[in-house]
Amino acid sequence: MDKIINEWNPGKYLEFKNERTQPSIDLVERIDLKDPKTIIDIGCGPGNSTQILVNKYPNSYIVGLDSSINMIEKAQSDYPNQNWIHGYAEKLNDDKKYSLVFSNAALQWINNHEILIPNLWKIVDENGAFAAQIPSFARMPINTVINNIIKKTQWNKKLIKRSWEEELNDLNSYYELLSKYTNKIFLWETHYFHIMQSMKGIVDFIDSTALKPYMEQLSTEKDRNIFEDEILDECYKYYKVQSNGNVLFPFIRMFMIAYKHE
Numbered sequence: 001m002d003k004i005i006n007e008w009n010p011g012k013y014l015e016f017k018n019e020r021t022q023p024s025i026d027l028v029e030r031i032d033l034k035d036p037k038t039i040i041d042i043g044c045g046p047g048n049s050t051q052i053l054v055n056k057y058p059n060s061y062i063v064g065l066d067s068s069i070n071m072i073e074k075a076q077s078d079y080p081n082q083n084w085i086h087g088y089a090e091k092l093n094d095d096k097k098y099s100l101v102f103s104n105a106a107l108q109w110i111n112n113h114e115i116l117i118p119n120l121w122k123i124v125d126e127n128g129a130f131a132a133q134i135p136s137f138a139r140m141p142i143n144t145v146i147n148n149i150i151k152k153t154q155w156n157k158k159l160i161k162r163s164w165e166e167e168l169n170d171l172n173s174y175y176e177l178l179s180k181y182t183n184k185i186f187l188w189e190t191h192y193f194h195i196m197q198s199m200k201g202i203v204d205f206i207d208s209t210a211l212k213p214y215m216e217q218l219s220t221e222k223d224r225n226i227f228e229d230e231i232l233d234e235c236y237k238y239y240k241v242q243s244n245g246n247v248l249f250p251f252i253r254m255f256m257i258a259y260k261h262e
Contacts, residue, residue, distance in 0.1 A: 016205050017048055019194050023133045023253050024049035024104045028056050031131050031257060036060050036099030042089045043106020047075035090116060097125040103132040113169050117177045127261045136252040141238035149230045159217050174256050184259040194249040202249050203232050
């Protein structure tokens with residue numbers, strides 16, 4: 001039996017580095033903090049999002065935190081002079097506070113945001129800010145594609161743990177949570193149209209992220225390959241191949257920034 005995949009693959013993740021980093025750039029540009037003393041990048045991955053923070057706030061103490069040892073090792077290898085911690089966002093406590101609590105495309109992997117968001121707010125220092133970007137995956141056609149495939153008999157028996165079947169939260173929910181603590185909240189949504197060179201590019205893009213919870217449940221390379229092939233075939237029902245062979249892959253992302261000062 002082949003080995004089950006259960007760790008993150010930084011190499012695959014960074015194949016689409018530009019597409020994954022752009023939301024960090026857009027979020028950091030909107031943060032209105034002058035020289036924050038300390039910053040934590042929650043779910044920093046291989047450190048690509050952290051570099052945007054480093055570039056904007058070169059005088060700040062910045063630490064990247066991720067639950068994946070592979071991701072942290074990659075970040076440490078690429079950026080040895082920066083601060084990296086292997087840990088879990090849901091286990092952070094308010095013994096240590098930060099001027100900016102930042103997260104780019106990571107909180108969707110953690111359950112119970114009704115508990116998580118208030119707990120993250122607790123580690124925001126006085127006059128600090130909380131800033132996050134969360135993919136709205138459940139609203140995308142690719143989510144329908146995945147759900148169509150896993151409901152087939154063959155996969156229905158093997159893929160017991162389901163992901164992305166429902167929206168974790170929407171901006172109304174996040175506003176409701178954050179408005180209990182502050183009136184200075186900024187929310188927006190961006191639809192990124194990634195240009196893929198083929199339909200397979202969509203599958204490659206999600207292979208190391210959205211498909212990961214399903215790949216972990218398939219114990220053989222053969223099953224994983226068949227599953228990916230079926231995802232690819234289903235994509236043709238929801239995405240159009242352009243005359244030049246490229247495929248537009250719309251990706252919806254939610255943004256939020258909340259400040260402790262008025």
